[in-house]
Amino acid sequence: MPLPKRCVEPVHVSRGTVPERLAVPSELEAVTNGTLANTVRQLSSLSKHAEDMFGELTREATGLAERTNVLQARIDRLAIKVTQLDSGVEEVSLQDIQMRKAFRSSRTFQQQLFSRSTMPSAMLATYARCDRPPPLERLNEFRDDGRDARKFYTDPDYFFELWRREMLQDTERIQHGKKVRPARGGADGRAGRRVRAPHSTREKQKAAAVTRGEHIMAPSQLRHYNIEPAPAPAPQPAALYRADSLYQPTSVPDGGYRVSQNRQSSNQPARPNSIEIENQQNRQPRITGNGHVFSPVMSEESPYGPAEPIYGNSGAGTPRRPRPSVPPPAPPAPAAPPADAPPAHTPTRCTLPPPPPPPDGAPLSPPPLVNGASPPHHQHRSALDAHLDHMHAVIGMMSEEPGTCSPPPPPPAPPAPPAPPSPPAAGPGADDRPRPPSPGALARGASALKPPRPPAEPQPDPRSDLLKAIRDGIKLRKVEKRCDENTGRYDTLRSAPALHDVASILARRVAVELSDTSSGADSDSDDSEQWTESRA
């Protein structure tokens, strides 16, 4: 039902203008006079509404002008500050960067936009003419469950409560699902992980070649030149490779492909690299030849048959020079499985204009033999480190100052970063092989961790620096008190504590969902981390 915001009254100017009780000499004149009087009433009502309207506009414009002035002042201050910035003079210590608090926007969400307080005054006047609800709140004292009796009659917060409950339950469910997920994605969770789809840049490169003015023959034209385009790719291995990572084609030293079923023994990320090597190897005679020579072995056996026509096309169209538009391998490959194959292919790789990160020159790190064994070992080692660090910190503190009343260790006491403080254990192992492949290495690492280390003197720990600074009387910044601010702001809105207003509920929801995706990104970055480590 549309509600008119402003109503100019009286609506009917001529009704009821003839007085009934007293006789008038001329009814026509009476009607005219009454109509004129009502018209004047309409004018007055209109002027009242106009005044109200102009008042609202003026308030709004004044608010905007104030904000603009404040913004102008801020811009001026900012301009002065920016001109004073000099990166050559300022010194930025690592401590400052570490202790710097994250940026938090001070902007507030506007909420409760359609409440009684934001109702325009004209509509409020209309609203005030409504009948009040019956005084059911007087029955509150006779209720046992303590609920407001009037809310059974009318409840403006009903839908908000409904929404709030739903959102909170949703958030709880997401959080619960997050708790369950790490148990599933344990050591063997890798098997169910989604395999990254091979990133084919063939079409892109083809388009780029066309825009550069080169001519790429269609397969029909190739047939005209007695060139058989590559047959349709053996669909099963490729499809299976995309569907799950059970089929891992790996290159073998004889230059062919084999589809290995055993996932453990094959190195998964070696695929694109071997493709590239294979293509280079099989392309070489084509490039130097007349461009019509094909290696049938390749086109028959390769599960990546679709890669062939473009090479065939390029070889046929511009046979004398290598096509610069070789699709780079989609994921960087850590290592090629056969140790002798890559050096044989490296010279041909040098002709590639977009050079992929060459993993061949570096000493090949052995593929992780046991895929699921490395991360648990890593976690175990870090947990051990954290525990040892904590114990050493406690022991060192007790032995250093037994008599004096030492300040307590930092209360959250997060375990010190596990990587730096374990030079004897992880030093040689991490340099040679980033991930010790066998459980024997785990035992070695654990045994190397056994002898108690001197408690944290050798490495400069910023936390101990901070502790020392606290003892010396450094002035710490105060913790931001956001809760007070929030409660101070929202207490006008029906005494809304935390999680009772839209902004905090939405913020919590967004935080939960973001942490959810970030955990997923962590698992992905784990992969890339493995790659970079093994490639280095």
Place this chain on the structure above:
Amino acid sequence: MSTPPRETIQKQIQQDWANREYIEVITGSIKKITDFLNSFDMSCRSRLATLNEKLTSLERKIDYLEACVTKGETLT
């Protein structure tokens, strides 16, 4: 009750029509004023809303820039 003369009635009716025409002009003017006020209100509100939007985005940008150039100790 004697009926008034015919001329008198005609005169009264003519006068009444003249009055009605006058009232019609007044009410038409009131309608015009109302239309103008409504359109003025809408136009002003839409412009102010656009301005408010721009101002808000500017404020956010300035927030970000201030946080960029501000050192940690003065960050509120």
